Amino acid sequence: MGSALKNVYLLSCVMVLLPALIRSQDFTCSRATYYGSPDCLGTPTGACGFGEYGRTVNDANVAGVSWRLFKNGTGCGACYQVRCKAPQCTDDGVTVVATDYGEGDHTDFILSPRAYGRMARPNVAGELYSYGVVDVEYRRIPCRYAGYNLMFKVHEHSKYPEYLAIVILYQAGQNDILAVEVWREDCKQWIGMRRAYGAVFDTPSPPKGSVSLRFQVSGSAGVTWVEAQNVLPSDWKAGAAYDSTIQLE
Template sequence: MEQGRSAPIPFNILLAGKHLAFPKGMDILEDLLSSSFSSLNWMQMPMLSCSMPDSDCNFCGSQLLTWLDANFTVSKAVYYPNSDAKGTETGACEYGAFGATLNNGDVSASASLYRNGVGCGACYQVRCTNPYYCSPSGVTIVITDSGASDGTDFILSQHALAGMGQNKDAGATLLNLGYVGIEYRRVPCIYPGKNIIFKITESSHFPYYFEFEIWYQQGNQDIIAVQLCEIVNLTCQLLSRTHGAVWAAVSPPSGPLSIRMLFSSGAPHGGSQKWLVPTSIIPQNWTAGATYDSGVQVQLQ
């Protein structure tokens, strides 16, 4: 046995009154559990039915492996009132009507994941943990607002909360419960056929004040910095995030413009960073309220 490595976990163990069985051929579980068995929070493990014939088996090895490898965080969720088909148009990310219908209305507020606006547009897989009503996959939501309620990490749209159900009736039951146990993880946003879009806000005033949002950001990285460049003289200025998903420049450069975005993996140690440069420009005579296609998109790994 390697130094520092704990003893292998037996094929069958009795844990917290639950019989845990490992099917043959799942030797990977030995390595996975032997290194981290003592640190696992078994009380947070979802109740899963076992496909094995043993009626006492509450956890099946293959299901356990999925759970261990999923990197989910346990929390609670509630939902917005009056949000059957969409989210709020007044979210802190300032997406407006776009944010209400983004991702088919599967959106959410979150105080902990809002991160002073850095979290705007991030996607999360959220699934409830009641085995009688909840589907294994749950829903993918987009953060469009900041908010918390009674210790929750998510205030989902009504459409998103019901979408976690196994079927329509189960979704209705979840809505009746109103407050449900969940687990969640960050996942890549996917917008097939769409490039990143720059939305010039109505608060902009040509040529003195240039304010915009970034729409349809794919992947699971954060935009941590933005440069506004005048492409004729190649002069750039670093912009400030004013609030939510909104970036702004006072006295912006004149001439055709390029908005360059710095993406970060967000890893605390050695996280990668990369600038993304649009292939399309914003015209010199830009207008408030207009949208401009960047011509580029984050490539999914």
């Protein structure tokens, strides 16, 4: 009788622990720190090339990520749930967008000061900052941008009409942009754009007239091509962002 009760007790313990173990398997253990910023926001000079968008997107909850997450720029725009393990930390942590490349003391994340502080419970963020580096666990999650479609920004270094560089903003879902191509009407074919750096793609000879682009997406549906017809006007301007009307999930 005692043995049977013991077996029932052990089984109940396994049943209780199993959901917790399954949840923890979604996360990867690592470390995180934060960088200096006078306004606690992100940096407009991040390696992804997002500019001002990289400073303020996601309410400035942004991060520089390690090389294995940066993935030579393919990881730009990815979203992660990051939660720390110190006593001052909340259970949910913070959701951040990868906008830069950076590695510290065995870290996968160098967070904006705002994002780092939001891992903490109310009124104890100062204690968390004092650690400098904390143990964390993280997982990739879908990005959500309510009210925004995917947008194509013409990079500030573009020179109309000889040189075009673009960066893709508001990349929703859990997707990676692998490649971008531009339609050349004169030769009736798609021509690959170069990944200049980070999330910036360019071409030295953009087509005349309005510009159609297509981009290769790797996500839950596999690898697919998505077209954005005439997404840039014929008089596109450096620094301007153009709505694609496309929603990635």
